[in-house]
Amino acid sequence: MEQQANMAPSSYDRDGLRRSVVHIGVGGFHRAHLATYIDELCRSGSTDWSIVGAGVLEHDGRIADALGSQNGRYTLIERGHDETKIETISSIVDFVHAWPENNALVELIAAPDTQIVSLTVTEGGYPVDDETGDFAADSPNAVPGSAFGTIAAGLEERRKNNSGPITILSCDNVIGNGHVAQTAVVGCAQTYGSALLEWITANVSFPNSMVDRITPATTDTDRAWLLDTHGITDAWPVVTEPFRQWVVEDNFAGDRLPFEKLDVLVTKDVEPYELMKLRLLNAGHSCLAYLSALIDAETVTDAMSEPAIADFLTHFLMTEAKPALPEIVGIDLDDYIASLVHRFGNPNIADQISRLCLDGTAKFPKFLIPTIVRQLEIGGAVDAAALALAGWCDYLNGMTETGEAIDIARDPNLDAAIEAAEASRSDPRAFLDFELVFAPLQGSATFESAFVSALEGLRANGVRSSISALLA
Secondary structure: OOOOOOOOOOOOOHHHOEEEEEEEOOOHHHHHOHHHHHHHHHHHOOOOEEEEEEEOOHHHHHHHHHHHOOOOOEEEEEEOOOOEEEEEEOOEEEEEEOOOOOHHHHHHHHOOOOOEEEEOOOHHHOOEOOOOOOEOOOOHHHOOOOHHHHHHHHHHHHHHHOOOOEEEEEOOOOOOHHHHHHHHHHHHHHHHOHHHHHHHHHHEEOOOEEEEOOOOOOOHHHHHHHHHHHOOOOOOOEEEOOOOEEEEEOOOOOOOOOHHHOOOEEEOOOHHHHHHHHHHHHHHHHHHHHHHHHOOOOEHHHHHOOHHHHHHHHHHHHHHHHHHOOOOOOOOHHHHHHHHHHHHOOOOOOOEHHHHOOOHHHHHHHHOHHHHHHHHHHOOOOHHHHHHHHHHHHHHOOEOOOOOEOOOOOOOOHHHHHHHHHHOOOOHHHHHHOHHHHHHHOOOHHHHHHHHHHHHHHHHHOHHHHHHHHHO
């Protein structure tokens, strides 16, 4: 059923746009970030590029159906502390559901008009070993129909068709996401032989990038609000905050978007900005998530209305995360941390705690463990981080402080995580034997002592009292 008639008309000719960006993983974040940037460029007449969305998983059929019913268009709901704005985004002109068969997506990647293949496939979606950084050939993310298997197949067709250079642009929360994407693509491309590998070296670039915009999962309440207040029927609108940030490495193999017309920082070195965002915003989210779940908070707004959680977050960011970061040109870290606390407290962004609890085994090694390692190196505090991880351990045991069962969030290694948490019931330090997450910390008596103390205190006294003791 066509559902776009009551959306605002597009201010530009979508039929005349080139299909120059193929984006794999069309979730809320992509539609609040890259798709919105390109929509703004189209509105201003600064580009003739558009996006073709793609999904390689069975459940991507949901977004395919939603966008298909609306000709790719959707509503962006931007909720600030004091006002809410809406706009119709029209930059996605088509969608390819490359499951169970991916030929159409392979051909699209090989098309001469395609200049960028961008990705948001989550932290756990890369066939790369977290510890070694090597290609993980046995990963399900490396099979022919996966995102990276499909990209490799598309690049082989592009090489054979002489379709020109192309950029693979990761928009995921992964340190050195361009380098990680390159490892994944090159690893999957090995099956095609040396000719493709040599062509990739000469014709494909993998810029690093840092992206930021809090984008909670869309709810039926959001859909109902949009219909009731604006008369717009939208199968899958996107809710987001006013803040947005994009830092991208100036490393494009073919054509690129006119970033100079946007609030995008193009730089030769993205890493300091990546570290800042991942170890402050993303780590902050993960550190508050599990403790908040234990006290039955459903949203970040609920959590930040708890003085204990808000104080804990600020304490962690200022006393443990900040000292472990390098200086970052043009950034005042105190101001950035204050802005994060303000953003987290936005009462109109009902970011779900359950969303933040997704994929803990993939997130903690990237967001938090490096901070702990650095703090141990410089003799800094690790007690707040230890309490956050103790909260994760108790969360995995499946019960809130009020005795409510927890619907434990999806995780690529959930069974192993739960097994480690169960072992900690009789021996608190046993959770640290979970090598997938804690390998860099094993052998640290300082961290072991901090974690055991945090977990025992949490179980004896609860979240609020444990935070009070930490802050005292």
